[in-house]
Amino acid sequence: MQFMLLFSRQGKLRLQKWYVPLSDKEKKKITRELVQTVLARKPKMCSFLEWRDLKIVYKRYASLYFCCAIEDQDNELITLEIIHRYVELLDKYFGSVCELDIIFNFEKAYFILDEFLLGGEVQETSKKNVLKAIEQADLLQEICLLCLPLMFKNEYWLHGTKGNGCPGEVWEGEFLKTCCWRQLSKKLSENSEEDISIKYI
């Protein structure tokens, strides 16, 4: 895959991911041309079109168009399902995703995409595995990484007894602090068997 674009019905670009080196000018030109071409197509038309020497695969979900550019030998149908799987991942993560989620949490949309596709190829197709990676990252979000080994050693937070304190001074906002701790401890108690990778932290 050479690139992926998400844009709204009004032609606003919501996400862009480029897997080939291009200058900013070229990217803008491609985006402009492609958004125009795809928006001009009628609903019942087929999801594939030839564009320059690439194949474009696109699909509309509510107000958002997902559009991938693939190479000559690439498989159109499986690309269509790449799009769908990505939508499913966003949906599961945000809980019935909408355009606003992607606007306000654009960085998350990029992180999820990176777990799923890398360098333009499918990296991991299992929904569970992708989301696990993202959730782990989320759990780490506000945890002081310096403290983690310490916490493991003491194990006090695993049992949730002393779980409200952190030895370092690393984050701001009382609310977040507690919220994170609860999340992490809850998560760990739920997945103590399955979620091995947490132990590697």
Add this chain to the structure above:
Amino acid sequence: MPAVSKGDGMRGLAVFISDIRNCKSKEAEIKRINKELANIRSKFKGDKALDGYSKKKYVCKLLFIFLLGHDIDFGHMEAVNLLSSNKYTEKQIGYLFISVLVNSNSELIRLINNAIKNDLASRNPTFMCLALHCIANVGSREMGEAFAADIPRILVAGDSMDSVKQSAALCLLRLYKASPDLVPMGEWTARVVHLLNDQHMGVVTAAVSLITCLCKKNPDDFKTCISLAVSRLSRIVSSASTDLQDYTYYFVPAPWLSVKLLRLLQCYPPPEDAAVKGRLVECLETVLNKAQEPPKSKKVQHSNAKNAILFETISLIIHYDSEPNLLVRACNQLGQFLQHRETNLRYLALESMCTLASSEFSHEAVKTHIDTVINALKTERDVSVRQRAADLLYAMCDRSNAKQIVSEMLRYLETADYAIREEIVLKVAILAEKYAVDYSWYVDTILNLIRIAGDYVSEEVWYRVLQIVTNRDDVQGYAAKTVFEALQAPACHENMVKVGGYILGEFGNLIAGDPRSSPPVQFSLLHSKFHLCSVATRALLLSTYIKFINLFPETKATIQGVLRAGSQLRNADVELQQRAVEYLTLSSVASTDVLATVLEEMPPFPERESSILAKLKRKKGPGAGSTLDDGRRDPSSNDINGGVEPTPSTVSTPSPSADLLGLRAAPPPAASAAPSGAGNLLVDVFSDGPAPQPSLGPTPEEAFLSELEPPAPESPMGLLADPAPAADPGSEDIGPPIPEVDELLNKFVCKNNGVLFENQLLQIGVKSEFRQNLGRMYLFYGNKTSVQFQNFSPTVVHPGDLQTQLAVQTKRVAAQVDGGAQVQQVLNIECLRDFLTPPLLSVRFRYGGAPQSLTLKLPVTINKFFQPTEMAAQDFFQRWKQLSLPQQEAQKIFKANHPMDAEVTKAKLLGFGSALLDNVDPNPENFVGAGIIQTKALQVGCLLRLEPNAQAQMYRLTLRTSKEPVSRHLCELLAQQF
């Protein structure tokens, strides 16, 4: 699902985004952004050190602004700082910023690489993945240099986590695609292949992509992957729909992995091992069988995933092209899809069938679907689907169905989308020519093309019909009659006027016996269009008129009147004016005999590749390439499509039956009042009679020239300066040389080996040796990409009259150049006589479906045939004096472009080919050389003297040879070198 994830507390960012969204106008948005940028800038510049959180927030805002489409020129350093944060979230944002806004500042890159290095070494899988993602997203050469050696180690290390392996595999793939030279092959490659056996499906999925890419460049090193891929595929295909748990997608087991495995197998020919092959065929059959089973789900995702595998399976079957049974089954399956209610499937079936049509095993099976495809062309509502249908019709066309297909395509042309009309026109023109059973059908088809879509009929198409008519005397009368009728339409396209003008000028006499198309009628018909036409067409018509004067003496007075009119003789356009003046004078000065010789019928065109084919190849069009090759393999179709057959002069005029056929094929348009029977009879009478006079014939050189020039009815005497400006098919055929061509050539004046040309796709190296008047050159074409080049064809072209001066024999090279591979071409060169311009090398190929073409100058210059001659000072001066005529000497005084180093200069002069003579010039600073240029026809003695002036940084170069142009040319060549 995690509520925590939504916004990790960056309230400022959320507020900013809402602000932007609330902006009523673009101006307001820009104002808000500028305010924010100023704020961020001041924060970054402020004395107070920012904490990690604020840094992250601002970097994230910058990223948002950039993604909105605004330029960001700061913040990189802050982002790099985030990389080394020990807070995951900060690190992650830092990496995201770096991946999106890559900056080539080397100091930054050093810092980034350092941070990545630390994370890769951290043994923390989450950090390692972040770092790997960043490398994969950026994929720059600098990153390749820093990490290409480490990543294979991470990939195959026993203790790497699965997720790290996945990221490492694809990261390496990206680096390998960007700069394959940086990735060291080694012991790890064998272990990578064994990742196909990995327990973790995600690891296999990632690894297959990497292996596929590596295979393309080093097929032999990765051969073991075939059997592993087959057994993996077989396990997936035969597994029940739920066996693979989370890797099952809508009841389809591991669709992505299956597709990738099938792609991998397409890098190789069918497996040699019978057991492996048997297992694979079984898989392919299972996939085909499953396609017939009722769907396990009504969801479109189920059918898409299932059919994705099916189409990839069919691609593999077509790639093998060896199992007739499977090919026919594939064809039947696609046939079902042609009528599927899903537009996507119809589109893909048409596309896939296009490739099936070129296989000998399935061509007939494809043809059975012709009615469905024609129906698709008529009824599909989506233009891209109609386009596929047109492509497929083109691919499935052969002699048996050509008439039907051509007439359907012509009908489609009337309503076709403007964007694809030109391509359809080309295709119709090619099919009509390739499969013409009788030429009158061909002529009718092309004239119909002009009638229906005149604007889209390119020069190549109408040149071609003229070439064919000129070369086939059995169709000339018919063509004259038909264009005459077509021109009677009240409005006809200018291209029709061009074709009509040319044909009537050549063959108008064949229909002149009919009073309805008598010479004055023909003339006034053409002249009635004259004023509406462009300059190029008017120039062509003037040539037609002078030809009329020869064909029909009775029109002479009228035509001279036209030529004499002020609007011609004083035309603002130089070309028209010149033609009018010259033709007028020619017609009044020359005797009838001279006129007849000058204006005699054009000689047949020499056989060559159809210019239309070349044009189509340049245009993008799937199926075009393969079918063209197919056409070339088919000897039965050679008579027309390979090129125009020169009609031997001994062959008599057409048989009456051919004309009858022509009559049946093309009833005259209703508008025409001419009784066709009579017209036809006339054709017979005339063409049997005095038709083409025995040609005095142009010399071979002139014939060659006329091939390069448009078939404008001009005298072979070269009375006219230039052909019509619009027409120049010869040079268009090879394309203009690339701009830096002379610079490239200059590099090779004094040396024989090196890299002639290089871009992102292709490298051309050259090695050559010359002895006497002979030379041998090796050209090395290296494919720098990972994708196979198709239809690769380098050809040597002799512009102008170089043909008579230099003979270059080339060997064909393979039409495919694999990714990373190099092919070699040998040229044998013989210098026949002195020459000034080097031959051109035209390289064409298809890369990823897009036609590429490139024209270079071959590094063959006259000095390559230098024979150094040693002589004493006395001899030198004696000869120098002998060559004292002013035109024998060429001199140039010029500024030094390179440092003036005596040793380098010596080396260059020796490389140039002459001998260096010591102790000849009284001034030891000067260089003196002598040599003989060896050609087959003659030898040219050359003496040279180069006087450097170090103070002024100037040279004076003097050359004396026995031939004036050689002196000048050598002087120019050599002067470029210092």
